[in-house]
Amino acid sequence: MIELERVSVAFGNALALREASLSIAPGARLGIVGESGCGKSMLGLCLMGMVPDAAAVSGAIRLNGRDLAGASEAVWRRHRARDVAMIFQEPMAALNPLRTIGDTVMEPLRVHENLSRDAARDRALALFEEVGIPDPVARLRQYPHEISGGQRQRVLIALALACNPGVLVADEPTTALDANVALRIIELLVRLSETRNMALVFISHDLAAVARATQQVAVMYGGDIVERGPTAQVLSAPRHPYTIGLLGARPGLANRKRGPDGRRQRLVTIPGTVPPLHDLPMGCRFSGRCTQELPHCATQQPIPHRLGAGQEAACHLLDPAATVRPATMGVGE
Template sequence: MTQTLLDVRDLHVTLNTARGPADALRGVSFTLQRGQTAGLIGESGCGKSMTALALMGLLPEGAAVRGSIRFDGQELTTLPEPALCALRGHRIGMVFQEPMTALNPLHTIGRQIAEPLRLHKGLSASAARAEALRLLERVQLPQAAQRLDAHPHQLSGGQRQRVVIAIALACGPDLLVADEPTTALDVTLQREVLQLIAELVREDGMALLLISHDLGVMADTVQQMLVMYGGRVVESGPTAAVFARLAHPYSQGLFAARPRLGLARGTRLATIPGRVPELADLPVGCAFAERCSRVADDCLQAPVPMQAVNPGHDVRCLHWGSA
């Protein structure tokens, strides 16, 4: 029987803004089994990265959290900071979307990879350096031995991202959180890095939570996907099932807007009208209502519950079957 590694239940995060308290996450719930891969997808401002920061205990100062985050049976929302520090980088690794800000420009690559090994594993300086070299070779960094004493600015964007992945994997985590890990890379490097992450996840049997705005990445990389909008999950299910029946108007809009090979020169891509609302402006009802062609009065009056499309495939839309 597969064991649940991560169980997020009714997670709410409220931030202090210049306009007063604003809800960044509004009742997010999902589970992740050991060895399972899942993806969070949506535009910027939908709550994807905020979910990742909540899992890591790295929310902005003053953020208020309600709900539950259980990791391997342990509640994280009430865990003291020292206990969270013992988990971060050890049992939960994170790949940040911009490696140049994730890496310390003053320290060498070797020292930064060795730090979690010395902190969590108690390795000596020489043993940690040897393991850092093995990790750089594992993430296929060219001339790995010479790179140990290099600084981040001496590496290319793709090389820096490989270093960030090596740091995240250093202690053999049970869960890897990858927050848009290919944002700063060109298309060829994006594919290489995503293939590398997928291979490493398979080899180590760890769970993966991948955050992206790219539907193609989700289709190729994860078993389960959750579409987020306005701080809520608006559609979720097995990736193949969701793509077979995109039920939420937002999911359909994202799919229609994707670039495709074979389009005639000058063809304009479909767009979703409007933009993601500010946190302080989120309505009581459906957050997508102002951008939706199917909006009706009942969409605006109360929070929309999840409804079953098929077993395991759910959507937060009152009119999903009317298309």
């Protein structure tokens, strides 16, 4: 199990992550969604102990019960690949263009598992077969530029799985892929999570991908987790105004109803722009863009409200004493 308890990450007066708390049990699949710059990748780096040196980190980061928030790089290095591993965003940038694919995948096996080169090669071939890479013997000798984008992504998955981690963090694993390849990668990650009883943290801005890949979802904005709960519940009945806006802005036939004149209506848009990290509101991070804002939203941080069915949202509108009620529209309404 891996757990974050009130973890904050600051770069000077810019707070990239504010008191984030979550726990991921073995075999669970958690989605992290939100706009670019909302803190998704920073949360993933916290799980890996890879927060930049310039950042100030507070809170607890527990891996199998041990708090590693203040651990040295040497300590984290012993846990990476073996206990928690990461698939980075861009396969071509994550793979060394000067090394063969075989050498890249064999390296963690030789370093962490102390395998001989022949044993590491056999293990790499088995991993390639497990993730569906065709002709694995030939792939061992190839360089990243010689294979397709989908195959490079599978190589990164094989690399992350090499030392049998208990937690796999996938940071935008389908962004650079076409729709058909992306669907196969999602199906592969779900199958690996189930067969290995491996926790999956699926970071993405693609709501359709998150719906397919995860059981639980956390919605982030401005470094805060603003809503969380079962994926199907949150995506079908969002309660935080930001989640409602995010789902309403999603392209798709369900969101493009026809108006009285027979023309398709414009997509819903969220007003304003995301403020810079050093100029975020003290209270609700969504203050200034929310169409239902209360006078104290900008200055008072909202607390999470439990909404039933495992869903919760941090919004002042959900307080029974609020003078304005939250929107109840679902996706596409």
